Structure formats: C-alpha cells, structure tokens
Amino acid sequence: MPKVSITKCDNYEQSVVDSAIHEVLAPLGGISAFVKPGQKVLIKPNILASQSPDQAVTTHPAIITAVVKEVVKAGGIALVGDSPGNTYANVLRTLEQTGVKKAAEDGGGKIVLFQSEGVTMVKGIPIAGAALEADVIINLPKLKTHNLTLYTGAIKNMFGCVPGFYKSQFHVKAPHPDDFAKLLVNVFEIVRPTLNIMDAVVGMEGKGPGAAGTPRPLAIIMASTDAVALDAVGSYLIGFKPEQIGTTVTAYKRGLGEMSLEKIKIIGVPLEKIRQANWKKPVNIYQLSKWFARPLALLIKPLLGQLQIDPFIDQGKCTQCLVCYKNCPAKTINYEKEKKIVEIDLKNCIHCFCCHELCEYSAVELKRSWLVKLMGIE
Numbered sequence: 001m002p003k004v005s006i007t008k009c010d011n012y013e014q015s016v017v018d019s020a021i022h023e024v025l026a027p028l029g030g031i032s033a034f035v036k037p038g039q040k041v042l043i044k045p046n047i048l049a050s051q052s053p054d055q056a057v058t059t060h061p062a063i064i065t066a067v068v069k070e071v072v073k074a075g076g077i078a079l080v081g082d083s084p085g086n087t088y089a090n091v092l093r094t095l096e097q098t099g100v101k102k103a104a105e106d107g108g109g110k111i112v113l114f115q116s117e118g119v120t121m122v123k124g125i126p127i128a129g130a131a132l133e134a135d136v137i138i139n140l141p142k143l144k145t146h147n148l149t150l151y152t153g154a155i156k157n158m159f160g161c162v163p164g165f166y167k168s169q170f171h172v173k174a175p176h177p178d179d180f181a182k183l184l185v186n187v188f189e190i191v192r193p194t195l196n197i198m199d200a201v202v203g204m205e206g207k208g209p210g211a212a213g214t215p216r217p218l219a220i221i222m223a224s225t226d227a228v229a230l231d232a233v234g235s236y237l238i239g240f241k242p243e244q245i246g247t248t249v250t251a252y253k254r255g256l257g258e259m260s261l262e263k264i265k266i267i268g269v270p271l272e273k274i275r276q277a278n279w280k281k282p283v284n285i286y287q288l289s290k291w292f293a294r295p296l297a298l299l300i301k302p303l304l305g306q307l308q309i310d311p312f313i314d315q316g317k318c319t320q321c322l323v324c325y326k327n328c329p330a331k332t333i334n335y336e337k338e339k340k341i342v343e344i345d346l347k348n349c350i351h352c353f354c355c356h357e358l359c360e361y362s363a364v365e366l367k368r369s370w371l372v373k374l375m376g377i378e
C-alpha cells in the first residue's frame with residue numbers, strides 16, 4: 001500500500017522547515033532510504049517564473065535548502081534544476097530572483113542549468129540530460145490550482161524536465177486538457193521521481209498557477225514515493241476528487257501509482273483535520289462543457305458555443321515586457337511597437353492560458369461570456 005506522510009509546518013523559518021522535512025521523511029525510511037553516498041541527486045522544484053517566494057508561485061527556498069541538506073548529509077551530490085515556464089527567460093537570473101540558487105548553495109548543493117547541460121530525445125520528447133543522468137530524482141512540487149489542468153502537483157512538476165521552448169509545443173499539439181494530461185504523463189513516465197516532497201506550507205487558490213493566483217496556507221509538508229498517490233491526496237485536500245484531475249487519472253490507468261484514497265496509507269496528520277473548505281478553483285471552457293451530459297449537450301448545442309473564457313490584456317497593467325508574446329504557443333499575440341500595444345488575436349487562440357500563467361503583472365485577464373457569468377462562475 002503506498003504511503004503519504006504528512007507533517008505540520010506553519011511557516012518557512014529555516015529551522016522549522018529543516019525539522020519538518022526530517023520528520024516527514026522518517027516514516028518513509030529517512031533520506032538514507034533513497035540516497036546513497038556518491039549518488040548524483042537531481043532536486044526538481046517548481047520554478048514557474050521570477051516571482052518572490054511569498055507569492056507562492058514557486059517552491060519555497062527554505063524547502064529546497066532543507067532537502068539539499070538532507071541529501072548532502074546522506075553523502076549525495078545535490079543538484080537543483082528546473083526549466084521555467086517563460087522559455088525565453090534567462091534561467092540563471094530566474095533561479096537567482098526566486099532565491100533558488102542561494103537556497104541550493106546554502107544547503108551545500110549547486111544549481112544545474114538544463115539547457116546548457118544538453119538535451120536528449122526520449123520517445124520523441126526532448127528531456128534535460130541532467131534528469132536522465134541523475135541516479136535519484138527528488139521532486140519538489142508546490143500545491144496550486146491551475147487554470148488549464150485545474151490542479152498542479154507532483155506529476156505535472158516533472159514537465160519542467162522538458163527544457164525551454166519545447167514545452168510550448170506541447171500546448172499546440174494538445175490544447176485540450178485531457179490530451180495535455182496524457183503528454184504530461186508521458187514526460188512523468190520518462191523521468192519518474194524516486195521521492196516526492198510537496199510544499200503545501202502555503203499553497204495557491206484561484207487563478208493559479210502564476211502571479212494571478214492567491215496564496216493560501218495549508219501549513220503542511222507531504223512526502224511519498226508515489227507521485228500519483230501524493231497528487232490524489234493533494235487535490236483532495238483542496239476540494240477536488242482525484243478523478244477530476246487528468247494527470248492523476250491518466251497515470252493511474254497506466255499503472256504508475258495509486259489514486260484511490262482508501263488504498264493509500266496516510267501517516268501523520270489525518271486528512272479530515274486539514275481538508276480545506278471553499279478553496280477557490282479555476283474553471284476553463286473544457287471543463288464547463290463536461291458539466292453537461294451528452295443528450296442534454298445535443299439539445300443545448302447552440303448554447304455551448306457561449307461557454308467562453310477568453311484571455312485579454314489589460315492595457316493599463318501591461319508593461320510590454322513581451323513575455324506572453326514570445327511564449328504564446330499559437331503565436332496569436334501581436335505587438336504593435338509604435339503604439340506600444342500587446343494584444344491577443346482570439347482567432348487562433350488555443351486557450352492554453354500560458355499568457356495568463358506567465359504574466360508577472362497580472363495583466364492577462366480572463367473574460368467570461370454572459371453564459372459563464374450566468375452560471376455564477378468567477
């Protein structure tokens with residue numbers, strides 16, 4: 001039976017996090033059950049964008065330092081790496097701005113830059129060499145909502161092993177979240193972590209996973225060798241059923257882990273003590289159309305066209321940083337240099353919400369159609 005270990009941790013003070021990480025790993029056998037002296041250990045946090053740690057967009061540096069320390073203590077070589085969502089970003093600068101570089105060094109490890117360390121094609125997917133060469137991968141996801149996939153946790157975090165601009169191609173190939181989930185699980189299957197430790201000290205609700213989401217404390221850290229079980233528990237804690245999350249269901253069906261809560265052994269804090277009420281969830285057009293049973297859908301087909309949530313740019317907030325323009329997988333964002341206007345042409349938009357996810361100024365808003373508003377969806 002897979003285990004998910006849960007420990008209370010109500011702030012990011014380094015000594016508090018150090019103890020919590022040690023405590024959460026103890027029931028799984030401690031770090032030495034996973035890391036042997038001399039092994040190369042890739043520690044993979046969620047570094048979506050250059051946000052400060054208190055915005056809850058990225059795995060908190062205190063968690064990274066604590067895990068690096070554990071690895072070093074076990075005699076492992078700790079390497080910390082990720083590929084941020086903004087594929088044109090200077091990765092080193094992002095790792096510095098998010099506090100990740102310092103966190104790795106404070107713990108006795110160092111950072112690894114995926115793009116400069118080489119990429120290898122595996123089953124048609126470009127994968128960072130650093131992930132393929134590691135003896136052990138420790139996954140450090142952050143518990144957050146996600147506009148497209150509803151929830152982002154352990155399985156989706158491994159998407160960062162696909163370096164740079166290759167990631168945006170996934171959205172073009174698979175704009176529907178169900179298809180996108182399958183591609184995410186393809187990546188997860190290639191770079192399956194040995195151990196997953198989830199930062200849920202402060203998670204994110206609402207319009208996640210980027211700057212437009214709202215930080216919300218859960219005051220816990222969770223760990224498991226089974227990423228599917230960890231995501232089943234993580235999503236349940238914020239009010240989803242595990243079967244609502246595409247990555248969880250797909251990975252479970254492929255035999256990559258357990259999603260049935262009755263078949264997962266919870267060690268530490270009982271789930272009912274920490275399950276959150278009224279966690280604000282994102283809604284997307286794909287999910288809305290699932291709300292209608294098929295026969296009903298036929299009857300109201302004309303109405304379904306009105307189920308729209310479209311991205312648009314608030315010109316008052318836009319700084320013309322061009323991050324959305326450069327990263328839009330459908331190349332449907334235009335920049336008028338003379339007028340200094342960045343605009344979305346919805347004609348070719350695939351509703352991947354990457355622009356919304358990556359805008360650091362919360363300038364990409366989501367416009368709801370009259371029917372969506374009528375349904376009371378915020």
Ligand code: SF4
Nearest residue numbers: 318319321322324359
């Ligand atoms: S909408 Fe956001 S990401 Fe796009 S150019 Fe404006 S500020 Fe930059």
Ligand code: SF4
Nearest residue numbers: 328349350352353355
């Ligand atoms: S405009 Fe935004 S939502 Fe539409 S395809 Fe481009 S990045 Fe995705």
